Structures are given as structure tokens and as C-alpha cells.
Amino acid sequence: MEKKHILLGLTDSEYDLIKEKLGREPNDLELAMYSVMWSEHCSYKSSRIHLGRLPSASPRVLVGPGENAGVIDVGDNIAVAIRIESHNHPSAIEPYQGAATGAGGIIRDIFTMGARPIALMDPLFTGPPEQPHNAYLLDGIVKGISGYGNSVGVPTVGGNLVFDTCYNQNPLVNVFCLGILPKDRLVLGRASGVGNLVVLLGSSTGRDGIGGVSILASAAFESDQAGDTTSQSSSKRPSVQVGDPYEEKRLIEASLALLDAHLVVAIQDLGGAGLACATSELAARGRVAMDVYLSEIPLRESDMTPPEIMTSESQERMLAIVKPDDFADVQEICKKFEVQASVIGHIVPESSDCPNQLRILTEAGGTVLADIPAATLADEAPKYNREITPPKPLAKLDDMLSASRDPAEIATDGSHHASVPDIAEDILRLLVDPAFVYEQYDHQLFTNTVCGPGEADAAVLKLSAPDIAFTGKALALSSDANPNYCAIDPRLGTAMTVAESALNVACTGAEPIGLVNCLNFGNPEHGEVMWQLSESIDGMAQACRELDIPVVGGNVSLYNSSEGKDILPTPVVAVVGLIESISQKPPIIGLNAEETLILLGQTEHNLCGSAVSRLHEQSSPRAHACNLPRLDLKFHKQLIGFITKLVGAQIGSSNGIPQEIANSTDNLLSYIHDVSFGGIAIALCEMAIKSQCGAIVTGISSVEELFSESPSRVIVCTKFPEKILELSQQYGIPSKVIGSAGGKAVTADNLFTLDLANMSDQFSGYLSTYLKVTDRE
Amino acid sequence: MAEATLYLMTTQTTEEMNKMEYKVQVIIKPLDVIANPEGKAIERALSALSFTQANKVRVGKVVNFSISADTAEAAQKITEEICQKLLVNPVMEYSEILISQEAG
Amino acid sequence: MAEATLYLMTTQTTEEMNKMEYKVQVIIKPLDVIANPEGKAIERALSALSFTQANKVRVGKVVNFSISADTAEAAQKITEEICQKLLVNPVMEYSEILISQEAG
Amino acid sequence: MNPLIKIITFPGTNCEYDAYKQLRFLGAEAELVWHQQSTLGNCSGIILPGGFAHGDYLRPGAIARFSPIMEEVIKFAEAGGPVVGICNGFQVLTECGLLPGALSKNEEMRFICKTVPCVVKSTASVLTSAATGGQELHLPINHGEGNYVCDDATLQYLTTNNMIVLSYTTNVNGSIENIAGITNKIGNVVGLMPHPERAVDPLTGQTDGQVLLKSFIEATK
Numbered sequence A: 001m002e003k004k005h006i007l008l009g010l011t012d013s014e015y016d017l018i019k020e021k022l023g024r025e026p027n028d029l030e031l032a033m034y035s036v037m038w039s040e041h042c043s044y045k046s047s048r049i050h051l052g053r054l055p056s057a058s059p060r061v062l063v064g065p066g067e068n069a070g071v072i073d074v075g076d077n078i079a080v081a082i083r084i085e086s087h088n089h090p091s092a093i094e095p096y097q098g099a100a101t102g103a104g105g106i107i108r109d110i111f112t113m114g115a116r117p118i119a120l121m122d123p124l125f126t127g128p129p130e131q132p133h134n135a136y137l138l139d140g141i142v143k144g145i146s147g148y149g150n151s152v153g154v155p156t157v158g159g160n161l162v163f164d165t166c167y168n169q170n171p172l173v174n175v176f177c178l179g180i181l182p183k184d185r186l187v188l189g190r191a192s193g194v195g196n197l198v199v200l201l202g203s204s205t206g207r208d209g210i211g212g213v214s215i216l217a218s219a220a221f222e223s224d225q226a227g228d229t230t231s232q233s234s235s236k237r238p239s240v241q242v243g244d245p246y247e248e249k250r251l252i253e254a255s256l257a258l259l260d261a262h263l264v265v266a267i268q269d270l271g272g273a274g275l276a277c278a279t280s281e282l283a284a285r286g287r288v289a290m291d292v293y294l295s296e297i298p299l300r301e302s303d304m305t306p307p308e309i310m311t312s313e314s315q316e317r318m319l320a321i322v323k324p325d326d327f328a329d330v331q332e333i334c335k336k337f338e339v340q341a342s343v344i345g346h347i348v349p350e351s352s353d354c355p356n357q358l359r360i361l362t363e364a365g366g367t368v369l370a371d372i373p374a375a376t377l378a379d380e381a382p383k384y385n386r387e388i389t390p391p392k393p394l395a396k397l398d399d400m401l402s403a404s405r406d407p408a409e410i411a412t413d414g415s416h417h418a419s420v421p422d423i424a425e426d427i428l429r430l431l432v433d434p435a436f437v438y439e440q441y442d443h444q445l446f447t448n449t450v451c452g453p454g455e456a457d458a459a460v461l462k463l464s465a466p467d468i469a470f471t472g473k474a475l476a477l478s479s480d481a482n483p484n485y486c487a488i489d490p491r492l493g494t495a496m497t498v499a500e501s502a503l504n505v506a507c508t509g510a511e512p513i514g515l516v517n518c519l520n521f522g523n524p525e526h527g528e529v530m531w532q533l534s535e536s537i538d539g540m541a542q543a544c545r546e547l548d549i550p551v552v553g554g555n556v557s558l559y560n561s562s563e564g565k566d567i568l569p570t571p572v573v574a575v576v577g578l579i580e581s582i583s584q585k586p587p588i589i590g591l592n593a594e595e596t597l598i599l600l601g602q603t604e605h606n607l608c609g610s611a612v613s614r615l616h617e618q619s620s621p622r623a624h625a626c627n628l629p630r631l632d633l634k635f636h637k638q639l640i641g642f643i644t645k646l647v648g649a650q651i652g653s654s655n656g657i658p659q660e661i662a663n664s665t666d667n668l669l670s671y672i673h674d675v676s677f678g679g680i681a682i683a684l685c686e687m688a689i690k691s692q693c694g695a696i697v698t699g700i701s702s703v704e705e706l707f708s709e710s711p712s713r714v715i716v717c718t719k720f721p722e723k724i725l726e727l728s729q730q731y732g733i734p735s736k737v738i739g740s741a742g743g744k745a746v747t748a749d750n751l752f753t754l755d756l757a758n759m760s761d762q763f764s765g766y767l768s769t770y771l772k773v774t775d776r777e
Numbered sequence B, C: 001m002a003e004a005t006l007y008l009m010t011t012q013t014t015e016e017m018n019k020m021e022y023k024v025q026v027i028i029k030p031l032d033v034i035a036n037p038e039g040k041a042i043e044r045a046l047s048a049l050s051f052t053q054a055n056k057v058r059v060g061k062v063v064n065f066s067i068s069a070d071t072a073e074a075a076q077k078i079t080e081e082i083c084q085k086l087l088v089n090p091v092m093e094y095s096e097i098l099i100s101q102e103a104g
Numbered sequence D: 001m002n003p004l005i006k007i008i009t010f011p012g013t014n015c016e017y018d019a020y021k022q023l024r025f026l027g028a029e030a031e032l033v034w035h036q037q038s039t040l041g042n043c044s045g046i047i048l049p050g051g052f053a054h055g056d057y058l059r060p061g062a063i064a065r066f067s068p069i070m071e072e073v074i075k076f077a078e079a080g081g082p083v084v085g086i087c088n089g090f091q092v093l094t095e096c097g098l099l100p101g102a103l104s105k106n107e108e109m110r111f112i113c114k115t116v117p118c119v120v121k122s123t124a125s126v127l128t129s130a131a132t133g134g135q136e137l138h139l140p141i142n143h144g145e146g147n148y149v150c151d152d153a154t155l156q157y158l159t160t161n162n163m164i165v166l167s168y169t170t171n172v173n174g175s176i177e178n179i180a181g182i183t184n185k186i187g188n189v190v191g192l193m194p195h196p197e198r199a200v201d202p203l204t205g206q207t208d209g210q211v212l213l214k215s216f217i218e219a220t221k
């Protein structure tokens, strides 16, 4: 039989390290706790040494990476808390519950900080929905986010939807949450005060997701779909965690009430690795010793073993540190919200030889079952500097999928667009309306939503919450990813992703103030994956530094693979922007007949990594064979500043606005859209479809110009073209007229003509066609 | 879709002449180890209504349909396939199948 | 709430000594006259999967629980009350009750 | 005493603050009432807001109707006081028998959140008195179980007594007769699936909900 620690996902050398930390052999309970805490998911052992390169400081940052969520000061004594997390592997096994518990987990991270969760975004990546199993996964994932998010009362205001065969067996489900708080409600997960109580709030503990983090989020993960449906077959898989949004809703209300009443010293959510994680992190961060009594933990099943109790990932639980004198008041509040509160331990005096001992006892005064320095669990997992192997120049990143033609050739000659109907055909194939997804999400709760999903380049929310009055400010949120670009050049691709996200919030008049990221990659034991990860972090660091956006948090999900192949590198970023003052809705995506279309920024005629190139490769452009368009971060920053001011002036901000704009009484901008996926072609068609108004495109001369996804570009639709051209010149932004709006078709000289009805049908019909009927096959 | 099905039934009438209609009931229950929040909520409501005698509440689904097949065994086989392909997710649920001959 | 239940069970131990545990299964089905979107959705999926033999799909709920009572009749009576008060909405649904003695 | 609207909050309710905020924006006084309370106190009108009372488990509204406050709500309604149930509140009103019929799962089996055109079918209710018959209102809907069902006799009863107050212009969720909202016979109890409180603030979009809330506020005076 294999050694216990191997079965638990620990290597021989990790086992030796545990022995060294303890000065003895660990017992079964201790080994179980180490195995979950030292898992990739909890310890970031492969990525930690790289993450330090991300810039995380700014005068606004109150809490940076390392806590449950990042916290940013937005003035008026208000702060926002943001975080993003993945729930990829659980969603591959059970899409509904995987996604639902993903939402539940990230929401807990936010209210743990004292913030009321007011927005979710859900970047989703699956295989193409034409394949029934992918449709089944996507349908379940969306229903899971919908079922949980709507019911728990947090609106989902944005997200992404990316299809690629590399996610066939391994969908990516990232969930972002934003909360807002009065600054003085901020709490950190640091236990303190000898004699204080350790109080478990929320659900009973069951056998959910036992060993989930080590098994699901590690090399041992393998999706096996087979199963006996007609009996209660036992399975080696950890049991699926089931989300209960109703429990979480009550937990949110109870936790915020406890914080408002100053009844907790510290609080921490229970996520991956359950109690093992929450107890050790609270103790380690606070440098205190803690005793935990298993007898006091309410169990769903009476026959659970100590390792099962300590590593269970039962959902909707929180751990609070409470002064003994306050416990009666805590119970009072918990009773109101029907939340279970149990004292399961104490902060105890430190022993002289070990500063923050975490002891697990059968009961108070009972047998000691585990006795571990908390920091060795929480902070002292090995950090690996795994081997990094850059791919050979021009080598295929993915040998399984070979392009039917040399992508370099496609990238430069565009010859596959020999005939004009081809272009129209390609555009139709690139038009996908995610409305089918976001219309299943409550995106209006709290009546904050100024721009909902699908309306503008970023979601815009009034900065207010049930307990925080609107002061005239607003937030803009955008999540982005560009796996195609990252496959070709993870460093530049990631920088471009950051750039796009920042420009998206700028298009609503917001100044980018913070970013969180979720790094979804393949197997870190593959040198090339580590290279992708390291490059991606460098690209993010560089872009964030140059654009002055602090990275306040993140999450790493490794071992993502499908059919034995690592996924494309998929770093996801979410940027939050601040609108200092809003009195009018920002310009959104659309067109107004008889107005002028102006492109701000310059197009590089380069189709490398573009969506349209992908259409003409058998698989996808994972070849390392072409050069992505350039990204000039200095210029990009200038563009962001210009757009923020231009839009900001129109919607009521008075921050550094040029005189000419402030004086204008009529709106300078009627509509705005950034140029990204599908280039100018798709940007214009989306604008046309949204307001059912056509356009005559004049300034575009080639296929490359039409479909290029070079960064730093925005299209505006305006009544005042001269003014825009003049202002952009003044601010050093290249601009040109590319046509005018009107009619019932989008037409570009010699390139394509598409009528609105045709485009609209294709746009809205794609997802519903494949998601109407979904089976598990 | 419903129309399509009807149409098929009409055209297939001759070859389906010998088939019987079976009534199928599939009960789908959550596996014991899986949390069942709905059951928990109902249990809470029952206790608030002073039905304290009731506990261990678990909620599942029941799917009833008709199947046309040559024999009960064939109907059973098709139903098992339907469960496996569509109705039951084995990582969370198990099912019980009951087949009876259609009355009338 | 869970604590409250526990507490009640403890104090009632003596008078509950003679009670039996009964297993209850309540099947809640949609009334025939009421449309059943869930059933229709499954029917669509079945026909897409070429299970054209199956039709008239109706989906309901199954609620399982334990009841402690003196006799099966008493258990049946309590269950009927529970159905009437909470589990079944007669505008859309009807129920079937099955009571059996707890194994072990 | 000044008119005071009570907004009933169950565990799992989540639109109570939105209703509160918008009623106050429109000049009314409002207060949240926790479901465990057994008296309403000074009360000139009641809103049962949207959300997921008791998690919507079993059936939306099925468990909420047993909360202590509901006895008071029923008494208030039976005495002719104005009561409006929005979305989940509508579900509670049908479950507790103040309104006929029931709300089942949306025909497409998906949750729907979007703004849809509705038509005022009757102005003889506390929610529609300030609107005009046939008026088109763009109102946000946000529900998974808003598919109104009832038997033929009930439908007959609803139509002959002019009790359908609001309907969708296209059938978004499968409801009989496109029903979006109904009232009781005397017009003081109204349930509707659309969220008028989400269509008040011009900054967040439509303002078509104002006329409905204003009718209700007027009825509480």
C-alpha cells in the first residue's frame, strides 16, 4: 500500500519537512491538516515566490494581498473590498454546485472584512457549447451562479464568456466579489486576547469536500465521469459541497450586525481546508495559541473522524474570536438571524517554547489529538522555485493542436479573406451575445446599477449600500482575459489584459484604482507552464506599475488541463474604477443615426492572436510563431486619462476637466465602445446591434485594419466630431473619422455589408441554440 | 418540440402497434453524505410549527413519464439509460425506478 | 434551531420511550391541469437525445423524513397534517404518502 | 398620525432596503418590520418586498406565511388596508391565501432578470389608481418562479371582477393570460412580479415604477 502522506498528496520531502517542523512524526490528524494546508490551493507553494513581484501599494490601499480581500479607500470614510477566486475543478465535477459554492466562498471573503457584498462578476471559460458536454457544463455553471447569487442577494453585474477547446474537461469558473464598508468596520483575521472564545458560526459540519483542496486542486485531480446512478455507490471522490445561499444570507446579516456592535475581535471565513485553515490562519496571523474542542463542533453526521471534522469543507461557516463577556450579545444577534453559534475553543496562554500552538482536543480538558505550531500550517509550507522552461522560439506551445496553416502567414497576409462574403461570414461567427447568461442573474439589486452587463464597457454602480448612503460617487467594474494573446506571449498578453480592463473602466468615466487577479494555469510541474506563469506575472506587474494600478489580491489555480493537455495560460484580471461624481448615466455601447464615428488611438495592422485568425486555424494559435501587436503603456495611460476626463466631464465629475469640455452643454459623446475582441469590425457591429442602428464605415481599408486587436483604441459616436478631433489632438491622442451612423446595415467599402436583422439574430441566437437542451454526456 | 414528438408518434403508429405503454416513476434522492439545504429549511419550519416529531428531512425529485416499449424489462432498460444520461447526477444523487403497466 | 430540537428530544426522552420511528415518504406531484415546465424541459431534452419512447413527463418532489409516533396510523395522521399545512399547495399539487417502519 | 408604510422582512428577503429607499425618495415614511414581530404598530400600508424568504425552499412563500407577523398582515388586509406584494411578496400573498392562484417555475426553467414592457389592465387597485388603463410601463422583472397558474374557475373570477391589474405584452414566463399582477376583489391587496422599486431612479434607468408606488403611497394616506 502506498504511504499515507502520498495518498494525501504530500511528497516524501514534504513529509520530512513536517517531521522537522514538529520534531517528531505527525499523527493522522496532524498529517491530514498539513496535507490540506500545504496543498497548492492553500499554500501557493508553486507561485508564491513569483507573486511578490506584483506592485501592491498605493495611497488608497488599506489592505493589500494576504488577507481575505484587498481593501481600497474611496473617500467619504468608505472603502471597497475586492477579491476573485476560482472554483474550476469542483465545477468540472458538478457544475451547478461547483459554481454556486464558488460564489458563496468569495462572498464570505468579502463580508469577513466587514464589507457588505454588493456585486459579483463571473469570468467563465468552457469548451465550445456546440459540444453537448460543454453546453451541459456551461448551463449548470450559469444556473449555479444564478441560483446562489440571486438568492443570497448579491447582484452579478458583469463577467466574461470565453470558449476554447482547451477547457473541454476543465471549465474555468472565476468569481469576483466587491463589497463596501464604512472604514471603521474593517476587521482583520487576527486572533488575540488570551481567554477569548473561538466561536463557530453557521452550518453544521458534514463530510462535504473532505480533502477537497488537496485532491481537487492538485495533481491528483482527474475527472472521471462514469458512475453508477442507481445506487448509493461509494466513491473515492470527495463528496460534493452543496451551497445554501439562504444560510449565507443570514450569515452575512449576522456577521455585519456583530461587527457593527463591535462584538468580534477577529473573524475569518471557512473555505478550502475548512477548520484546519481558519483556526491556523487566525492563530498564526495573531501570533496566539489556540485550543479547539472537537466535541463542541456541531456535526451533520455523528460518526465523523477528527481528520474529517478538521478538513471538512462544509459551506456557510465563519469563525469568530469573541470576548467571553460579549458572548451573550453574540448569541442574541445570532438567534435573530437563526444562525448557529458554538464556542469551539479558546485563545490560551502561549507556552514558552512555542509561540502559537494550535491544539485540537477531544473536548475541553480532554485528550490532545493534534499539537502544531499554527504558523507551520498557515505560512511555512515549502515554497517551490519550480523549473522554468521557456518554449523554443517558434516552437509550438501545444503540440497536440497544429494549425492548418502557418499562423504567421495568416497574421500578415490576410489572404484567406479573398472574397468579400467571407468577411461578413467571419463577423457573424464572432458575434456572441452573453445576454442569455447575464439575464439569468439579478443584476439590479440594491438599485445601484447605472450600467448593467452588456450595456457599457464596464458595469457602473452607484457607491451605496443598505447601510451606506449615496454620496455622488460611483464604481466601475470590468473583468477581462485574453488566453489567445497569453498563449502566444504570456507577458505581453497579460499586460494587454490589464490594459484592456483599465481602459474599460475609463470608458465609463472612472479612474482605475485597484486590481485583483486569478491566475488559471496548467500543471506547474511542467517547465513551460511555470514559464507562462512567471511571464504572466511580470507582464501584469509591468502594466500595473506603469498604469499606477495596485494589485490588492489574487488567486492561483494550477493543474488545469483537458485531455492531458494544459489549458492555455488564462490570467484573469478585474479592475475597479472610481467615478468621483456622477449625475448622469455615462455613454454606453450604441449608435445614433446621423452622428459621426471616430476612432481614438491607432490601429496596428496585425492579426496575430486575433479572434479572426483563430477562425481560420484548425485549432487555435498556440504557435509561438507571430508577434502580437505592440502595447505602448505610456500612450495607454495617456489615453485612459483622456477618456476618463472626457467621459467624466460629461457625467458630472469635476476632476481636472479641461475647460472646453466643462463648458459644453450638450453631450459630447453619445456612445462609446473600446476595441478589443474581433477588432473594429465587432466593436462596430455590437454598437449597431445594441441600438438597432446601422453604420457606413469609410475610413477602414483592409482586413487587417478591420479585425486587428491592437490595444489602446476606442470608438466614439458623437454629434461634435470637430470638437473631439480637436481635443484629442490637444491631448496627444491620434484620432480619425471612420464613418457615420445610420441605416439598417453596417457597411464598409469593399469589405462587407451586414444587415441589422441578420446580425442581431446571430448575436442573440447563438447561446440559446446550444443551451436550450443540455444533457450530461 | 412537443409537436415534433406528436408527429413522430403518428407516423410510427403501425410499427408501434405491438408496443405497450408503461408508467415510469423515477425517484431521485440526494446521496446520504450530501448536504440538503432544502430539507434543513423544511425541518426548521416543521419545528417552528411544532411538528417536532419529524426529523431527518431530505428533499429529492420525482419524475413520472410514460414509455412505450415491448416489455417491462425493455422499459426498465430505457429508463436506466435516461437516468444515467439525463436525470441523475451520480456524484450527488441516486435513483429508484418503478415501472408499472399503464392503466387503460 | 437545531439546538432547540436537540433540547426537546432530550427532555422528552422518557415519554418518547414507547414511540417508534417511522420512515415517511411524501411524493408531491403537479396537478394534471397545471402546466409543468420542468417536465416539458425534460421532454425536450429527451427528444434531443432521441428517447422518443418517453413522453408525458411530469416532475414533482419527494420529501423523506422520520417521524416518531405510537402507531403507523398516528404517523400517517401527522404526515397528512404536515402535507396539508406546509408541504403541498393544493392550487398546483397533490401528494401521496408512504409510511414504513424504520429499519434498525 | 402620519402615514407610515411597513416593509415586512423575512430571513432571506433582499429587496427590503430598495423598497424603503424608493418609498422615501417618493416622499413616504417607511419602516422595516422583522418577521418575528407579532404587532404592526402604527401602520397605514404594507409592502411585502422581493427576495428569497426562507431561501424559497419548498415553494417560494410557503414557509414565510407562518411567520408571526403574517397574522397581523392578514388582519390588516382583511380590514381593507393597502397591501402590496412585490415578486417574492406576491408569492407569499398567494401562499397565505390573500390572493388566488399560485406562482410556478418560469416556463423556460430559467431565472429572468430584465426590463419588460407591461400594460396596466385595471386601475381599480391601490397600486394602479394613478395610472391610466392601457398604459404601457417598462418594468424590471427578476424571478425564477413567476409563472402565474390557476384553474379555469379562478381565471374566470379574476377576469369578471377586473382583478388582473398588470400584464406582460409578451409572455415572458408562461403566465396564464400574460398575468404580471393581480388584486383581490376590493382592490386593496395587490401582488405583482415586476419590481416597481427598481424603476424609480433616473440614474439607474427607467422611472415607470414611480406611478405604481405613488398610487400606493396615495392609498396609505
Ligand SMILES: Nc1ncnc2c1ncn2[C@@H]1O[C@H](COP(=O)(O)OP(=O)(O)O)[C@@H](O)[C@H]1O
Binding pocket: A121, A122, A123, A124, A156, A157, A158, A159, A160, A161, A434, A435, A437, A438, A452, A453, A454, A455, A456, A457, A458, A480, A504, A676, A677
Ligand atoms: N459570464 C458573464 N456573467 C455576466 N455578465 C457577462 C458574462 N459574460 C459577459 N458578460 C457581460 O456581457 C458584456 C459583453 O461581454 P464581453 O463581450 O466579454 O465584453 P468585452 O467587451 O469586455 O469583451 C459585458 O458587459 C460583460 O460584463
Ligand SMILES: [Mg+2]
Binding pocket: A457, A500, A504, A674, A676
Ligand atoms: Mg471590453
